[in-house]
Amino acid sequence: MIDPQRPRLPIVRQCTLLRLNRSGVYYQPAPENAFNLMLMRLIDEQFMETPYYGARQMARHLRRLGHEVGRKRIGRLMARMGLVAIYQKPRTTVPHPEHRTYPYLLRDLTIDRPNQVWCSDITYIPMRRGFLYLTAIMDWTTRKVLAWRLSNTMDADFCIEALKEALARYGTPEIFNTDQGSQFTTPRFTEVLQGRQIRISMDGRGRWMDNVFIERLWRSLKYECVYLHAFETGSELRAGLAKWIGHYNSRRPHSALAGRTPDEAYHGSAPTPLPGLTPAAVSVSNNEKLAA
Numbered sequence: 307m308i309d310p311q312r313p314r315l316p317i318v319r320q321c322t323l324l325r326l327n328r329s330g331v332y333y334q335p336a337p338e339n340a341f342n343l344m345l346m347r348l349i350d351e352q353f354m355e356t357p358y359y360g361a362r363q364m365a366r367h368l369r370r371l372g373h374e375v376g377r378k379r380i381g382r383l384m385a386r387m388g389l390v391a392i393y394q395k396p397r398t399t400v401p402h403p404e405h406r407t408y409p410y411l412l413r414d415l416t417i418d419r420p421n422q423v424w425c426s427d428i429t430y431i432p433m434r435r436g437f438l439y440l441t442a443i444m445d446w447t448t449r450k451v452l453a454w455r456l457s458n459t460m461d462a463d464f465c466i467e468a469l470k471e472a473l474a475r476y477g478t479p480e481i482f483n484t485d486q487g488s489q490f491t492t493p494r495f496t497e498v499l500q501g502r503q504i505r506i507s508m509d510g511r512g513r514w515m516d517n518v519f520i521e522r523l524w525r526s527l528k529y530e531c532v533y534l535h536a537f538e539t540g541s542e543l544r545a546g547l548a549k550w551i552g553h554y555n556s557r558r559p560h561s562a563l564a565g566r567t568p569d570e571a572y573h574g575s576a577p578t579p580l581p582g583l584t585p586a587a588v589s590v591s592n593n594e595k596l597a598a
Contacts, residue, residue, distance in 0.1 A: 337436065338383075345375065346383050347432040351533060353389050354525055360391040387430045387437075388460060406496075407486050411507035420448050420572045423507075424472065424479040427520045428460065428489065429528075433543055434536040440547070441465050443472045444520050446483070449560060450568035451523070451551050452476050456544060462489040469498055483507040483517060526554070 338346065345368065352367055353359060359367065361381035368375050384390070417423050423446035431440050441464055442454040453472035457464035482499050484490035486508050499506055509517050531550040537543040556569045563571040570577060 338386075340435075342379075342383060343432070343434075343436065345373065345380070346387055346430075346437065348373075349380065349384060349389065350387065350430055350432055350528070353384075354528060358391050363391075388428070388439075389430070407491055408496075408506040408508045410483075410509060411481055411505060412483060417446050420445055420450075420574075421477060421479045422447060423481045423483060424452065425483040425517050425520050426465065426469070426490065427485065427517055427524070428465070428487065429524045431456070431528075431532055431543065431547075433540075434538050438540060438543060439464075441468050441489075442520065442523065442551075443468050444523060445476075445479075445568075445572055446519060448563065448568050448571035449519060449523070450555055450572040454547070454551065456540065456547075458540075460489065462492045462495055465489045466495055466498060469495065473498075473502065478502045479504060481505045481507050483509070485509045485517060523554075527551075 348368060348371065349364055352364065356363075356367075361384055362377045364384065365375055365377045365380040368380065412423065415423075424443055425446055426441060426443045428439055428441045431438050436458075438456045438458055439460055440454060440456055443452045444450065445452055452475065453468045455464040455468040455471075482504050484507075489495065490508070496506060527547070527550060531546055535542075535546055537546055554568065556567055559565045559567055559577065560571075566575075566577050569575075
């Protein structure tokens with residue numbers, strides 16, 4: 307992904323082009339062998355279906371698939387992937403005991419306009435010979451992905467970079483919602499929000515549904531992009547994600563958005579007519595797409 311032997315393209319510039327945080331470039335975690343990487347992909351796919359599976363149940367599932375694995379190995383791999391079943395959600399972040407947490411502000415709140423609430427999360431992304439972590443920032447009402455970043459570590463830098471990009475491109479939301487992971491509770495992250503007078507909201511412990519829309523984004527992204535392509539490198543993965551997210555934002559209609567795409571809903575425009583269709587026929591065409 308990053309080539310330190312290219313003097314004409316410094317590492318800082320390569321990180322900028324690939325949307326990777328620089329600190330992760332210099333940290334090289336111990337690689338997993340091919341068998342463990344295969345297990346991690348199977349774990350990730352199953353966890354999307356059964357987020358309540360702990361290491362013991364996941365090991366049973368994998369043994370039923372013909373893989374002789376023990377609970378301890380699966381527990382270690384799940385920990386590395388950031389998956390914890392206690393709270394019934396893929397927790398790719400771990401609370402920090404010294405960081406302040408904030409109350410959940412969205413309960414019983416009517417959310418009906420762009421830039422009222424943004425949300426963010428982190429997920430594990432498997433590749434053919436490794437894995438990376440992805441963070442994204444989404445507008446709650448319109449489902450539009452505002453910014454995203456990849457990293458090979460779960461530090462806060464790539465989350466902060468995605469946040470700053472979203473703020474620079476789309477302005478300031480009223481509320482920003484995340485889980486209670488240390489990447490989001492660190493003062494380095496919260497001070498960016500507080501500096502813009504953005505109210506901070508955090509999911510309740512054990513309440514994976516509190517950030518449900520971005521959880522649905524991860525599911526769609528993985529089943530429609532990541533699992534269908536065995537990406538070899540970070541560059542290939544980034545290109546694939548950019549293409550999928552671009553399609554998701556600009557071409558994919560949502561029934562909850564009255565047949566509009568996230569871009570159309572965010573900018574307050576009507577559905578874009580397809581070639582050969584009159585505006586009156588657009589809603590029919592969109593409904594057919596959703597039913598397909």
